[in-house]
Amino acid sequence: MSPPDTIAAIATAPGQGGIGVIRISGGNTNQIARQLLGDLPKPRYAQFASFRDADNEVIDQGIALYFPAPNSFTGEDVLELQGHGGAVVLDRLLKRIIELGARPARAGEFSERAFLNDKIDLVQAEAIADLIAAESEQSAKAAMHSLQGEFSASIDTLLQQLIELRMHVESTLDFPEEEIDFLADDIIKQKLQAIVDQLQVIQNNSKQGRLLNEGLKVVISGKPNAGKSSLLNLLAGSDSAIVSDIPGTTRDVLREKIQIQGVPLHIVDTAGLREASDVIEQEGVRRAQKEMQQADILLTVIDATIDAVLPDAQPNEIQVLNKIDLVQDKGVDTPDSAVKLSAKTGEGLERLQQKILQLAGYNSQPGQTTGIYTARRRHLQALQKTADHLELAQRALTVEQAGEVMAEELRLAQNSLSEITGAFSSDDLLGKIFSEFCIGK
Template sequence: MDYLWEDTIAAIGTPIGKGAIGIVRISGKDSLKILKEIFRTKEGSKKEKFENRKMHYGLVVDRFEEPIDEVLAVYMRAPKTFTGEDIVEIHSHGGIVVVRKILREVLSKGARLAEPGEFSMRAFINGKIDLVQAEAINELINATSEVGAKLALKQLEGALSNKIKELRDKLLEVKAYIEAAVDFPDEEIEIFETGHIREKILEIVEKIEKLVSTYKDGKVLKEGIKVAIVGRPNVGKSSLLNAILKEERAIVTEIPGTTRDIIEETVTLKGIPLRLIDTAGIREAIDKVEQIGIERTMKSLEEADVILFVIDGSIGFTEEDRKISKVLKKKENVILVINKKDLGLKLSCRESIDWKECVELSAKSTEGIDELGEKIVNLVLLEPETILKGEEPLLTNERHRELLESAKKSLLKVIDSLDTGFESPEFISMDIDEALYSLGKIVGQVTTEDMLDIIFSKFCIGK
């Protein structure tokens, strides 16, 4: 993205479509000037004075002085704004035509259309937020569950940023200690003999490892639990999907092989999205289409956080079930689901001792569905609210995890140098600099144009 930071930018800040209110947002030095050019009082006269942060009622007009809509307009003076620049918001009636006409007038007066994420990027460039908080804004907008939204809000409030700052401050203390010994050799500062450096570095490494260990839970809370429903044809996989969703989403018939492709739906449980995947029944395919469906089923098994192995409990284990179980027994994330309890079971969980997790249920009557939901969540993580209340902020972003791992790797080089007797202050200082560089990239204290383009291009226009 080729940004011109002196430009005044504008975009629609509300979803396109029918709605009660539509908002056009403007940011930059010409924001107020543009507002004055297109805003008229109810009587049709120009308005020269706009009080800071006060809503003003009037009209937006086109170049022929024809009214476009009745609006509320607010001017917010820099630097106490989201972007750190002058901002104007024009609140009109919702609807595609009206909002787009207002935006067109704003652009005709000298603003340019904002790039995706450019408002947030300007907030970052102007020091209003750091890079972690900027990413949290996008995650908050795209959150698909209450827990995911809470997690993003904690990041936006600075939970992770503060932790990274704490790690950097501790590293800078160590670096200052080393450089003091290099710059003032006559002072005979004992760096390595006391073990002070090694102890401090190990303490930081431990904190990084603790933070990285939260990534699995954080990713689940943010993206949801991917649940693959597998088994031979006609054991009730699609009925189970419908029972969990509490709606008729998948086609259910007596004919084996009805589900010939992957069906994916999402439901929220304990505030966490469950991404349910109803797969094609695993058996010897009778045609090419079914074969493709079965191949996709096998791929889903590799990507799933939880696998529900469904069998027809009214029949018991068949030879086909046993073939599937040979594949699944190697995995730790399987729940055996004994279905069709309403027809009477010839197999129970007590008899299925080879499976760590098991539940008996009836997809038809929904008996046992709540118990299954509990088992799914508990197999992957603890109570979500308990995790969110933990002392450590949760990692949810792969970029953050990779950079923390990179910082840890650099610090372990320092430990290795100390343990092998290679105690050159200059080289150790370089390894610490590499760790500081990685930590700095997380919050944006070290950035490249390409990195910013990649991050902010994922944002919606207007944010």
């Protein structure tokens, strides 16, 4: 492999700001620093400097920070320039740096180099992106826990146990006369069970983490005029959807992002479900049905002044018995899947919010943040694959008594688990993960 080239990017968000940061990483960093600043700054010291162009004209003045390899974010020579946060001045500076032997960095390329140089693992790299993208305090805290290595540590511990078990199993397989004894060995069974139990704990935590990170899609549906748009506005705390007593007002799909206890929810308001007469409303109904199919949670709004009897709810459905303010006898029994609510007065909102979280499987106590780390769909899939292989290994051990099969399933389980932290990951996967980062990170 040839030594990596030198990359540079503006690391601060576009627009105007007090400062703007440019980051440079790679083998040409020292030479670029000398030409741009006149000298190589003292390592890890904030040094005031002029950033000069080819004619020695000062492009900007600011702080230069030099981090020689391997003690830098990427593990390479890194120079960070803190200048003024203006689009033109930063562009001029970047152009000069590229003239001097760097090339523009791709999205996520700094983090990718940090990963390739073993500065961080894949979970931590993803946590950086999640921290930057976090939209609630809880999500940000959870991302920070992953970045500090909490998630990775639990995966690594499990991996160690799995590797130990594999060594034990494989060494016995080399001596066929011992295989029978080994398969009857209770210690092996117990060790395997302990790994399975531990994995289950990680899976549960990761589900919480994914909820905080990626959120849920909540789709509001129901008959025209039931109060769907009013419910969207109530949940969002704003007047984003048009509310009227004319049935068929909402024809398009409206989206709002909200949070309940820090869990991000993508709320979708849809056209009322009915036999629509005009083509635009028909299209609205078609889109509503498409959204409903993709919903994690369905909120079916029912006008309590019209429909008193509720149909059976689907497992991911909450029936919202709306306009309860207009109903005289509020004591009417509602099934567990239903919530009585008034989108007009707000009565019942808190119960609905709790029910949404409950259905989502979010069971952290309000304010509790320890032990919660962010996770992604990819992690959950790898954990599930690991669990599947461990189950097959258990079968091979206890039912089929097939040592070779068990050994193979344990190997596959280890591979799946290693994908999470990136010890065993394809280039395709890496490319996909880092391309979703922002430039300069």
